[in-house]
Amino acid sequence: MYNGLKNRDFLTLAEFTREEIQLMLDVAAHLKSRFKMGERVIPLLPGRHLAMIFEKPSTRTRVSFETAMKELGGDVIALHSSEMQLARGETIEDTARTLSRYVDGIVARVYEHRKLEKLAEYSSIPVINGLSDLHHPAQGLTDVFTIMEKKGRDISKLKIVFVGDGGDNVAHSLMLAVGLLGGKLVISSPKGYDPHPSVVKLFNETAVKYGGSFEIERDPWRAVRDADVVYTDVWVSMGQESEREKRIRDLEPYRVTSLLMRQAKPDAIFMHCLPAHRGEEVTDDVIDGKWSVVWDQAENRKHVQKSILALLIP
Numbered sequence: 001m002y003n004g005l006k007n008r009d010f011l012t013l014a015e016f017t018r019e020e021i022q023l024m025l026d027v028a029a030h031l032k033s034r035f036k037m038g039e040r041v042i043p044l045l046p047g048r049h050l051a052m053i054f055e056k057p058s059t060r061t062r063v064s065f066e067t068a069m070k071e072l073g074g075d076v077i078a079l080h081s082s083e084m085q086l087a088r089g090e091t092i093e094d095t096a097r098t099l100s101r102y103v104d105g106i107v108a109r110v111y112e113h114r115k116l117e118k119l120a121e122y123s124s125i126p127v128i129n130g131l132s133d134l135h136h137p138a139q140g141l142t143d144v145f146t147i148m149e150k151k152g153r154d155i156s157k158l159k160i161v162f163v164g165d166g167g168d169n170v171a172h173s174l175m176l177a178v179g180l181l182g183g184k185l186v187i188s189s190p191k192g193y194d195p196h197p198s199v200v201k202l203f204n205e206t207a208v209k210y211g212g213s214f215e216i217e218r219d220p221w222r223a224v225r226d227a228d229v230v231y232t233d234v235w236v237s238m239g240q241e242s243e244r245e246k247r248i249r250d251l252e253p254y255r256v257t258s259l260l261m262r263q264a265k266p267d268a269i270f271m272h273c274l275p276a277h278r279g280e281e282v283t284d285d286v287i288d289g290k291w292s293v294v295w296d297q298a299e300n301r302k303h304v305q306k307s308i309l310a311l312l313i314p
């Protein structure tokens with residue numbers, strides 16, 4: 001197997017070429033089909049261990065990485081940062097050096113993206129981003145996997161629309177994933193909720209050369225017209241709780257309702273990384289309705305992460 005990915009970190013999707021992203025997606029599809037045919041364990045990582053560090057809560061990331069690693073024949077140690085010496089002042093650098101002597105890879109969910117970069121700098125093993133304030137690359141890769149599964153491999157002709165907070169970690173990774181595959185993301189967000197400048201810079205340095213582009217459309221009704229894919233995420237991400245009232249007020253016109261979905265193509269799909277705040281960014285009739293692919297999308301996290309683990313962990 002091509003192993004140019006062995007020992008690499010997975011902090012943002014911009015670190016990978018289009019070919020490498022495509023390889024991760026192809027391996028994920030292969031592993032998913034074998035899983036569906038009943039092959040529950042494919043021992044590509046026997047005896048390997050993965051440490052997972054969580055500074056914030058998680059349901060999907062934790063359980064999908066844990067089951068993925070175990071189904072690859074490896075094992076996992078999941079820790080909340082509050083139960084580690086990190087909580088008593090041990091540095092990220094020393095934590096990285098120590099864990100590198102025990103395990104073969106680290107998944108970390110952190111508040112500040114900078115912390116992940118430091119963890120990766122001082123680790124001799126792959127560090128995988130399990131969500132930071134700026135990026136959620138395992139989610140972004142899963143999202144394009146799901147879009148291709150539902151709409152075909154060439155996503156460059158699709159109208160993919162993210163409605164809500166354009167500065168959201170999930171929006172950023174979706175933008176990079178779509179862009180690296182030569183597609184276009186329409187972001188429908190109010191003023192003050194545009195993608196973070198550091199992500200726009202990364203996008204311009206990487207996705208643009210593959211034909212990727214993005215556009216901001218303030219009017220959600222115009223944005224969603226004839227869309228193939230409508231995506232949203234929570235309005236208040238973990239760590240933004242103090243801005244809750246303002247965010248709800250500003251983002252209210254961007255709620256994905258069935259009326260908004262009717263502007264999209266009749267066979268459009270609705271996506272959400274979950275957890276959803278039902279009644280806020282999306283109504284029940286959309287997330288539970290005919291457009292919704294959110295459960296397949298959630299399942300795909302496991303298949304896609306198996307691919308990431310199998311390709312990166314030595």
Ligand code: CP
Nearest residue numbers: 058059060061273274
């Ligand atoms: N989508 C996602 O990462 O979910 P969790 O916060 O439950 O891990």
Ligand code: NVA
Nearest residue numbers: 168169237238274275
């Ligand atoms: N944007 C959300 C995603 C959760 C998976 C958050 O950061 O809380």
